[in-house]
Amino acid sequence: MKTIIEPFKIKSVEPIRFTTKEEREKILKEAGYNPFLIHADDVLIDLLTDSGTSAMSARQWAGIMDGDEAYAGSKSFYRFESMVKRITGMKYIIPTHQGRAAEKILFSIVGGKGKYFPNNTHFDTTRANIEFTEAEAMDFVVEVGKHPEERADFKGNMDIDALVNFINETGPDNIPLVMITVTNNSGGGQPVSMQNIREVRQVCDKYGLPLFLDACRFAENAYFIKMREPEFKDKSIEEICHEMFSYADGATMSAKKDALVNIGGFLSLNNEELAMKCRNLLIVTEGFPTYGGLAGRDLEAVAQGLEEVMDEHYLHYRIRSTEYLGEKVLSEGVPIIEPPGGHAIYIDAKRFLPDVPADQYPGQAIVCELYNVGGIRAVEIGSVMFGKYDKVTGKLIPPPMELVRLAIPRRVYTQSHIDYVAEVVIEVFENRDKLKGYKIAYEAPMLRHFTAKFEPVGEIA
Numbered sequence: 001m002k003t004i005i006e007p008f009k010i011k012s013v014e015p016i017r018f019t020t021k022e023e024r025e026k027i028l029k030e031a032g033y034n035p036f037l038i039h040a041d042d043v044l045i046d047l048l049t050d051s052g053t054s055a056m057s058a059r060q061w062a063g064i065m066d067g068d069e070a071y072a073g074s075k076s077f078y079r080f081e082s083m084v085k086r087i088t089g090m091k092y093i094i095p096t097h098q099g100r101a102a103e104k105i106l107f108s109i110v111g112g113k114g115k116y117f118p119n120n121t122h123f124d125t126t127r128a129n130i131e132f133t134e135a136e137a138m139d140f141v142v143e144v145g146k147h148p149e150e151r152a153d154f155k156g157n158m159d160i161d162a163l164v165n166f167i168n169e170t171g172p173d174n175i176p177l178v179m180i181t182v183t184n185n186s187g188g189g190q191p192v193s194m195q196n197i198r199e200v201r202q203v204c205d206k207y208g209l210p211l212f213l214d215a216c217r218f219a220e221n222a223y224f225i226k227m228r229e230p231e232f233k234d235k236s237i238e239e240i241c242h243e244m245f246s247y248a249d250g251a252t253m254s255a256k257k258d259a260l261v262n263i264g265g266f267l268s269l270n271n272e273e274l275a276m277k278c279r280n281l282l283i284v285t286e287g288f289p290t291y292g293g294l295a296g297r298d299l300e301a302v303a304q305g306l307e308e309v310m311d312e313h314y315l316h317y318r319i320r321s322t323e324y325l326g327e328k329v330l331s332e333g334v335p336i337i338e339p340p341g342g343h344a345i346y347i348d349a350k351r352f353l354p355d356v357p358a359d360q361y362p363g364q365a366i367v368c369e370l371y372n373v374g375g376i377r378a379v380e381i382g383s384v385m386f387g388k389y390d391k392v393t394g395k396l397i398p399p400p401m402e403l404v405r406l407a408i409p410r411r412v413y414t415q416s417h418i419d420y421v422a423e424v425v426i427e428v429f430e431n432r433d434k435l436k437g438y439k440i441a442y443e444a445p446m447l448r449h450f451t452a453k454f455e456p457v458g459e460i461a
Contacts (some may be wrong), residue, residue: 005317006414007316019042035368035371042375047421051254051257052098056262056305057260057308058305058446067296068296076296076297080299084266088251091270094282095264095289095292099252100125103126106278107129107132113134116169116170117178117179119214120139120156120159121223122181124186125447126181132407138166141156154227156182156184158414175207175209178203178209180212185343189217189340194232197247198247214251214252214290215258216254216258223312223318224319241310260304260305261305264294264301318342325418326340328418329422329429332426332429336348344405348403349403352404360404363382364454366380370428382403384440405420439454
């Protein structure tokens with residue numbers, strides 16, 4: 001097999017500022033050992049997130065110049081609406097400035113105390129928007145999805161038996177909707193099979209529940225379906241997307257992922273009454289329903305990006321480049337979630353640092369050392385992001401996995417950048433016995449990982 005090349009040419013470049021290890025150690029300490037608080041200029045390779053960090057195409061930039069900035073009914077909105085309808089087949093399309101805005105609107109209307117929202121695995125903002133209404137976010141990923149070292153084609157799937165048991169125990173009247181996240185971000189960027197989506201739909205039909213997709217990475221999920229479910233090997237990506245969305249009653253999407261843009265999102269629905277309520281709330285929080293917190297030029301870029309992301313040459317390169325990084329670090333013994341997911345490599349911090357307990361945040365220790373050694377910014381997805389405190393004892397209740405995510409921006413870094421990342425990860429792993437845990441010096445009541453401050457264990461405040 002020949003080398004898989006990037007399916008694009010580079011037309012514009014941005015310089016990277018190099019720093020020394022001594023500079024980075026000082027920068028990290030001043031940031032409270034939280035990479036979110038580091039200035040981007042001080043980062044060499046930025047793998048904090050794949051959200052809003054894509055490089056846009058020449059046609060997207062051309063669309064920006066052609067954006068219609070009319071307050072109401074702009075032609076850019078109608079191009080955007082047409083593209084979203086083409087992919088999802090849904091009736092009502094509501095633009096938002098990003099995915100969490102769509103979540104905020106949806107769950108503000110359907111959420112509330114005593115309500116429960118099952119998902120394969122909620123990601124951070126989805127969970128926060130649910131819990132902000134005093135509802136509860138419940139995760140039911142399949143068992144194999146909780147074991148990083150085990151390989152399976154669709155580790156992002158919903159556990160059907162667990163879902164059914166929960167509905168029976170809780171009562172369908174207390175469940176406004178069921179959600180599936182594609183791909184499963186918190187579970188390692190692992191895909192969800194079409195068969196699993198069908199089975200969840202059948203459960204929803206049995207109990208009269210709506211099914212929603214968190215569709216941030218719908219195209220990457222569709223590519224995995226094409227590669228791993230024989231039924232779909234001869235189907236186009238767009239055909240697979242049509243079927244995925246055909247089982248859903250609605251979807252939220254951060255366009256900052258698979259729409260290849262730096263800002264934007266949408267809420268798509270089939271229920272007219274719910275759509276009316278969502279539009280009314282949109283007007284209060286985001287803007288008029290034909291711009292939803294976005295400029296017309298942003299709507300143009302989203303529409304073009306949604307078309308480009310379904311190109312199989314792009315998706316082949318995208319999935320393979322992530323897999324390439326996974327193979328490089330696995331070959332040197334670095335424990336990761338296997339097989340590699342679509343948008344990121346997830347280091348298994350429990351196996352990487354087995355002697356650092358959850359309440360000393362092993363993932364945060366790895367994240368800090370990746371920056372110290374190589375200027376790489378990553379993010380902890382473990383007890384910092386998802387840990388909770390026991391209401392009686394105050395002790396940490398850790399999530400099932402302690403992970404570090406290396407999220408790869410789309411169309412930004414070349415193979416040599418990825419080779420460098422692998423070298424730094426391997427170096428940190430080889431010197432892992434020197435790493436110490438961290439304690440939290442400051443935390444916000446919700447989404448604490450964005451603004452928390454840390455101190456190395458043993459350091460006097």
